[in-house]
Amino acid sequence: MPDDTAARLRGLVAELLRRHDPAGGRTAFLGARFDAGLAWVHHPVGLGGLDLPRHHQAVVEEALARAGAPDDRPRRNSIGLGMAAPTLVRHATGDQCRRWLRPLWTGAEIWCQLFSEPDAGSDLAALTTRAVRDGDDWVVDGQKVWTSMAHRARWGLLLARTDPDVPKHRGITYFVCDMTAPGVQVRPLRQLTGEAEFNEVFLTGVRLPDTLRLGAVGDGWRVARTTLMNERVAIGGRPLPREGGMIGLLARSWRERPELRTGGLHAEVLGAWVRAEAARLTALRLRQQLAAGEPGPEGSAVKLSFAELAQRISALELDLLGQEGLRYDDWTMRRPEEPDLLGRTAAYRYLRARGNSIEGGTSEILRTIIAERVLGLPAEPRVDR
């Protein structure tokens, strides 16, 4: 029976490839793929899917990769693909899904995430951005921060407080913010690398029609959990080969530049290589688990160890390079599409990697999540509810 499904999917892919030249326009091809239900096979028919179990997606990916078809550029619209899509398909209405999923998938519309605020970082539920009902609209005022891609985004996943008089997790509602609406102001936020990947977003009297609400009023925290769960589990693109990522750069420097080697660094390079390979196999195992099931908190382990590894390897690279590592390439404020971890200097990698244990949930928060949700350890006494 599963073989029937695989055969059917391979047939659909063949038909797609026959009708749409994969070497033609990316957006057109991706649109056709969506319409064929081959974007996310586990989505409902009409929303990019075929209502099939999730693990069948692998068949599609494999067949399309073999044909050299364009992918959905997962890093360019990572929030849209990784977080917005799973949230929409689970919590949005059919109309909402039909409006948003296709352009999200093709990359025609970029998404961003308006969650964090200056005083609500790890304690996200403390957010104070207000949304007040006004007829068929909501009027939103507040400030968001750490918003990557806000300056290119068409839509934003927005959490706002709609009831300040109930315990903090219960007064939050989830919206999709029109980033072109009047009152939405995006300012670059420069980080210690010199560049500005992120933004501050000021929302001043922004009117959002109620049709942009996702889920029930006051139910935003529950909807947000879907988004956050997927944030931590997102492992974009294909599985990494051995020495994929930063460890490959380090290993190459080690091999090609024997004059830099020392006995002490040898021990550290080997130790880093072992940890990198362990992390790679762990991500691969998680991917194998996910192929069948739903994302669980295990994704936190992968994020935690990748952050630690990126920091360790980039620091080690600086030690290996010595004098050369003291050079930077450019302190001017750039606006990169995504951090260029492998293309810039070792010092850039070192600095940028400091953010890995902060962005998308600090390592401290992830450890607490693991301790409570995986190991079942008791929560701390709460003083804020």
Next chain:
Amino acid sequence: MPDDTAARLRGLVAELLRRHDPAGGRTAFLGARFDAGLAWVHHPVGLGGLDLPRHHQAVVEEALARAGAPDDRPRRNSIGLGMAAPTLVRHATGDQCRRWLRPLWTGAEIWCQLFSEPDAGSDLAALTTRAVRDGDDWVVDGQKVWTSMAHRARWGLLLARTDPDVPKHRGITYFVCDMTAPGVQVRPLRQLTGEAEFNEVFLTGVRLPDTLRLGAVGDGWRVARTTLMNERVAIGGRPLPREGGMIGLLARSWRERPELRTGGLHAEVLGAWVRAEAARLTALRLRQQLAAGEPGPEGSAVKLSFAELAQRISALELDLLGQEGLRYDDWTMRRPEEPDLLGRTAAYRYLRARGNSIEGGTSEILRTIIAERVLGLPAEPRVDR
């Protein structure tokens, strides 16, 4: 002026040595030293001291060491010398001091500490051993644990609850327990090394006269802080020379057994050597600070890093020895006077060192003390008072 004091002290030492042969009986010599006020020069006259500032002690130690005089065997009666003496001189009456300090100093009477209980370890103030007033006596019932030297001790520093109806820190009174009193039962507590350094002490209807109380009723927690402060600061004997302690054993194996060396272990041995030397210099600096002043929470840093170091070095020694390290010497239940860290096998050192981060305040508790008392970080929300 300080030179006058030094000269006077050197004169007193010379006179002591003239009258009492340092090569004669240890107890007699130590008694004479006490009577001459040269045991602890900062103690009052008549209680082993001369009412001098603490830093003058160094002159005495140096002169006596030069003459080859016997020391007070600080490890044999470490609780007496390190914790009981400073507690007594600060909180005991003159009569009490006169009764206890001299035999404590000479080693004629060994002391132990009856603080921890099975359900009150890190949370010492949760202790439940009761002391109930009965005329001029107190009747004590309860169980203590982790009591080193209890089976040899004449006296024990005892915390007991005298008022269960007030907040837990306020209902505690401090006693000196007569370890020969009826109802005191000492049982060996075997540890993972196979030996039994420690004991459980069962107190059943033990009658202690009120003259054995130290400080006011209900004021035991304050008295105990003197004891605990000195526990953490106690760095017995002389300053360690370079490669004193476990690192010396490791370095010797490394030098004498080139066939065991590998490049990876070289890096670790060098790293351990650096940390050992850093810890040694830190202890030396603390000693220099203490020579003048009172012990502060800085002693916690020394205890913390020595524990970490002992664990790291002993584990590394096992890696270095490989196959040899898999051998143990003796699993039978011994009752050692003190742990023989340098004389037994590497595996013994490894196992015994696990206790260093538990006994005398766990490393977790020490970190909390540092964070709160040194760095001034706020306490956690308390649910137990």
Next chain:
Amino acid sequence: MTDLLYDDVEEALRDSVRALLAAHAPWQRTLAGVDGGEPYDPALWERLVGQLGVAGLPVPEEHGGAGAGYREVAVVLEELGRAVAPVPFLGSAVLATRALLSCGEVGLLGQLATGRRGATLAVPFATPPGACPATVTAADGPVLSGAVAGVADALPADLLLVPDGDGLYAVDARGPGVRMTPVISLDATRPLADIVLAAAPARRIAVGAAATGAVTDALTAGAALLASEQVGVAQGCLDLAVGHVRTRHQFGRPVGSFQAVKHRLADVWVEVTQARAVARHAADCLAVGDPDTALAASLAQAYCATVAVTAAEVCVQLHGGIGFTWEHPAHLYLKRARSSAVAFGTADRHRAALARLADLPAPPETGAHQP
């Protein structure tokens, strides 16, 4: 691509082994055996072999085994580690079985598979894959003479597989000329033995490359699969520690509600999660005969050995005083973990092997670096 999951058959096997160990190998019994000078538990071994056939898992059906494979063997080792069970599975079902399979000496496999006889490879426990100790010499007969120090799972063995540097010999462990002395071992639940051979009658089962290949294969399998035992030990420690801190109260709260304790255990969980992927990879490589098996085995020892030790150390620490006592199981795990970290070569030795296998060479010259 390597399969890092457990399939249904493997999960069922795990359940069976776990249930049997829960019923018949509580730690109190293991500790009593250590205290009584009888560390191995023959009754437990009989159940495991008789009821579940664990010794036959890696033996092909035509030679009297279950014809399962190393992935299943790894699952059994996880459970044995999780219970620090005192049985000679590693020596007999892994080392000796693999050596016999490797050199085609299939006649003895049936006896090992049914547990009628136990065996081990007579090399020091710390011998890494690639080394082939030669502290024994053969003379006509053939008979063997010499000594092998610190052999694991030798005490309950009936059969010793002894290399002499050139050949591999089968020796009756209870036969003449064989003297076995128990070693006072760091890990008393898998005690070592010193073996002295004095003209012990032997049968040569392989010679030359076949012999050294058999020893290497056995040690590689040992290193690859010990990783699963280490995952089990680490998981056992994590379970023990989590159970303790959920119930132990200090300062009016469960110890496990303190953030530093939670984070420490979360870190252990992350390491165990990673170790599991690494160990599954090694077992899978071994099972399918992947050319990467030597690398996977060294990676497994370089990573999993340390994880087990860390988990055991954290387990002792978070138990506080009670974890430092003889009457608590934490030390059984600590000693097993620390001893296993040396078995088949330390993590350091395996990192050195990876330098070769992954082409990360040492500095051209070392030590003499004038700074």
Next chain:
Amino acid sequence: MTDLLYDDVEEALRDSVRALLAAHAPWQRTLAGVDGGEPYDPALWERLVGQLGVAGLPVPEEHGGAGAGYREVAVVLEELGRAVAPVPFLGSAVLATRALLSCGEVGLLGQLATGRRGATLAVPFATPPGACPATVTAADGPVLSGAVAGVADALPADLLLVPDGDGLYAVDARGPGVRMTPVISLDATRPLADIVLAAAPARRIAVGAAATGAVTDALTAGAALLASEQVGVAQGCLDLAVGHVRTRHQFGRPVGSFQAVKHRLADVWVEVTQARAVARHAADCLAVGDPDTALAASLAQAYCATVAVTAAEVCVQLHGGIGFTWEHPAHLYLKRARSSAVAFGTADRHRAALARLADLPAPPETGAHQP
């Protein structure tokens, strides 16, 4: 015995430097200098030299200095590190001054002591003690030609002390034949410069052993005293982090009341406490000319370099997002710490030096270890 404390004079000096830096070197000003392309702060340097005479501390009175000593120099460095102050104290008052003293070239010391001129030793910043780079060659005149890459504190220097492998030369940094190019540096508050010399007129101030000895002495002093700057950097990071977590609230509590945060900072405090002892030891050895100075300097870099980096990394982490921004001082400390960890040789290089100095030799042969 080594004196690891601060005496009253040293404490008074610390207070003066700290007060001056608090008034005139707030981090906002330092960052503005970096943003404006003027990283060094000449006005600040004039105050430090003019009001407090810091440049003259290591210069004997007979040569126009204060005749204090390296213990005092170390105290100044602690405070400069604590404020990541952008002044060329290390290059001028430590490296150049020590090199001139070492080779007896005392004529120039008065100018350095009064701050009328600044100088540095023209070697790559990562050069460890014992190395004597020779990327420059001398010709008759004498004139020097060649290039030196990545020199610290060269940009504001008037005088360069340039080794050619055999001699040590004084070169007018503003003179003919000298081209200095600022390097885009990881640590923008102590930017490096690439120097190209094209027949630059020079004066030979030492030759042979005297010259290499002067370079070694300067680099040893640099390594020994940089440790105090690293202690200051670490202390600055600790203060910053503690201040933040005491006031920042999340989950209705100060972040600093969470146990994992407390323990992390306690660990940093322990490391800073140890680094202080190690750095004081190095400064004291240097001050009294102890034969152990080379060992103390390598120990200091092997330990303190790492402590500063850890403290800066923890500082960024505990600030969360805000610590990752350009508009917060944490990154100034991070970049200073990471750059200093390479200066005068990485911790790894200094551990290798300790292998020699403390007789802990490398393995007889390495890499080829067949496991």
